[in-house]
Amino acid sequence: MPSGTEFASLDRVNLVSTGLSGTNLERGSSHNLRVTLQAIRLNAPITKVELAEITGLTPPSMTNITRKLLADGLIVETGRRRGERGQPAVELAINANGAFSVGINIDRDHITMVALDFLGRVRARVAEEIAFAMPEQVIDFFTRNLAAIRASGEVDMDRIAGIGVAIPDDFGRVDMPLRPSDFGIWETFDLRQLFAAHDLDVFIENDASAAAIGELQFGHGRAAQTFFYVLISAGLGGGLVIDGHQVRGASGRSGEIGFLPLGKARRKPINLQDVVSLSGLFGHLAAAGFPDVGLGGLGKLKGAMAEAALAWSEKAADLLCEPILVINAAIDPEAIFIGGRLPAKLVDSLCGRLAVNIRHRGASLPARAPVLRAALAEDAAAMGAAILPFSSRFLPSRTALMKIEA
Template sequence: MNYVRQGGFSRNFLEDQRFRQQVPDVGARLRGANIQDAAAHNRKIILHAIRARGAVGRKELAEITGLTPPAVFKIAKDFLNERLLISTRMREGAKGQPAAVLTLNADAAFTLGLNIDRDHLTFVTLDFAGNIRTRSHLATPFPTPETVRSFFAECVDGLRQDGAIPMSRIVGVGVAMPEGLGTSPAGDPPPGHRQWSQTPVHTVIGDLVSTPLVQENDAASAAIGEMLFGAGLQADSFFYLFICVGLGGGLVINRQYIRGCHGRSGEIGTLPLSNPFRSSRSDLSRTLEHEVSIPGLLEALRKHGIDAADLDDIDPSDPMTDEAIDAWINSAADLLYLPLLGVVSTIDPEAILIGGRLPYGITDRLCEQVARRLSLNVSEDYPDLRVRRASLSADAAAVGAAVLAFKDLWERGS
């Protein structure tokens, strides 16, 4: 047994009742994998391999995934029977039979993704291969439940009238929205928007389509979408920085989204403002998302005499505007330095991805400045660490939500 010396006497912590009360029973926290779990996992990795390679043969799939050839053939047969995959033959040379390869059947199924934020609504239709088939966007400050219902109904009616996507093949709806939507980091929102604090989203749009509805945090949705259809096809582990009205994050390790004990991993926007390069600009009474966010950028522009109500009003070709943007980028990079250095030191990701709704040019410049600061401490021991713009970027939350709606179809065991 392990004993420690405390206060002049030995204490056996295994027999200490207070310690037992603080640590849950091990049996309650461990869960073995059954046949259904293994089948769902194997289906997922087969699909991920095909998404990453585009077109791949069964033998190569076995080599990539580590599954036995019979297991790969069995799963592939199931997918083909479900019409989720297509088998085609590609001639690699002049002799012999053309090799059979597997590709995703993009038209096999579709999902709807809805991103609700404090300044906009975005709707996408996603096919099984991860392609965005339709997209609708509405810039609206502090949308109410009624606004969301009207927008979503209009988008669904448009799909029905267009007829390009069979409604019978829509298998789910995913909704991405920030935590505490009825509030605002920038102040007190209008009464209509505060209704979200007591209004579940399924009661707003759940009756408009006859499919399952899943809901997820917007930063988590963006990270998951990136994991499955963006940079995650090349990087197995990354930290996703999501810059929108607020500031959030998502953690992916070994192609698994990590939620944390309370489902709040990656929420670096709640950290206090601390500028290690200019201590006079630190303000521990304010949070990081007050500065590193779209409202933070717009406020920085206003301080430079540039009146921009939203991102569409920003003219980066104007020298004064560009100078103000550059000042905000440098300030944001200073503030992100310590939090992201902590991420790099503790998680050791392959990449730091920055996404959200900032214009691409601003995001790219922010990535460059963040990388420059991290290089002060991240030595040549981290040659592969990259700081770059996320692939899905502006629509990432809506796409990620739509991706989550495919979950049952992907993991359905046979």
């Protein structure tokens, strides 16, 4: 595992151990298509011979698979590799316009929407600062901006794989400062029904888990296959990835470090996310004499306000240390990534201080993962949401070889 903030390129030989092996069983045809697409995405430009070596599939099988992927418009021929013995081999790559996806992150302080192409590039992005948006505000936001994306011509609407939605668990239930009394409607609202009018498949995921998926597919997770993602948003959450697969846990609630208790205040218990979150940061700044800073103000910190924010990051690093030590001991991750909508400078400060705390307080641990700023920090949840339709239709999964009974 490289140290520092950048990761080395993936080695093609190592890809078999990260789940890119195919099967020559007939019922594995869908799995083989997915594995081949993933291998091309990670290694393009690449030849069919190299794909066969990486996936373990026979050359005839690989020829059939790539022929189908070309016919479906999911991959393209980019040229021929010259300078080697024999006839120049055709090189293959992902067709950026082969598929598109839309992701929307609904949070208690904002809504962000992105449209991705098949290479994971952002073709459109829009965000609005809306405190405690109600369902009708979300659908209005989505409808307006989907129409704008359609009008832009950046996305082939006939090739949209679906809509991914990233939203915190217990969205309408968790008590937060300034929460409206009627915000609990979200607990009984059918999210899929909210987007039903658009006639697209809808995929829903916890925001921190979606952020981890985004980091896995298009961030540092392409090199670190086992990691824990800490998402600092209006609240605090975590996403767990082991051996290149998101791990949800028995009840689908793995990574919920924000609910860890810190002890009792005079009136009510305090959880970790009451302090380590944007809400906690704004509360800290207000107590220091800087109310109504807002997200935009965080990017312009200076003087006493910058000192107050730095003090918050030191406190956050202190409180995060014990949970991260437990994660190191229990999971043995390659890295801890911290992302969210905090300014990069503040995240770097938090990462640095947390790394120092872990080194000092976790000296007895056999392994301690580096703490790094996530590659997809601000829009990780929205991008992870957009990956959900791609994952369902095109990416390798542990269930691809399971026999589905009617």
